[in-house]
């Protein structure tokens with residue numbers, strides 16, 4: 001069962017959860033992959049509701065988004081197993097099947113090909129309508145030093161040398177899986 005929601009009615013729930021981590025899921029062919037994110041923005045451009053995610057170069061998620069520019073966002077709503085955010089935020093789909101390892105339940109999507117994750121039930125189905133690699137020359141020195149240390153290899157899941165690409169996802173559908 002899915003309860004349809006007006007996404008902006010849940011703006012504070014989404015933004016509070018984002019601080020500690022939510023899931024960004026992608027799908028290419030049969031490979032579904034979730035990664036934990038804590039950077040994102042909810043807003044409006046071109047008169048459309050948009051959720052923007054910021055993904056570093058080396059992430060498997062980036063590879064997936066370039067092949068199928070759609071994603072689901074799953075936000076905790078009620079109790080959930082914190083291990084999900086831990087594993088999805090430290091292991092990479094380059095080398096593992098996180099969905100299988102965590103035994104996550106995939107929920108059929110309404111409007112895109114990427115499924116939702118039932119265990120993290122507040123869902124936004126998003127289609128990428130714009131993307132932009134962030135311009136290194138416009139990033140303040142303080143943030144460059146903190147978030148892009150050039151002596152840390154790209155595969156490290158915390159701060160590393162790779163810059164972010166912003167993917168703007170038009171929110172096509174929003175619901176809570178019950």
Ligand SMILES: Cc1cc2nc3c(=O)[nH]c(=O)nc-3n(C[C@H](O)[C@H](O)[C@H](O)COP(=O)(O)O)c2cc1C
Nearest residue numbers: 036037038039055056060061089090091092093157
């Ligand atoms: C709490 C938390 C928040 C994170 N936020 C982001 C983020 O916003 N963008 C990003 O590129 N990586 C972020 N990461 C790192 C990725 O989740 C991590 O590198 C993951 O293993 C990438 O998975 P993938 O290679 O399967 O895409 C975060 C990790 C944690 C634990």
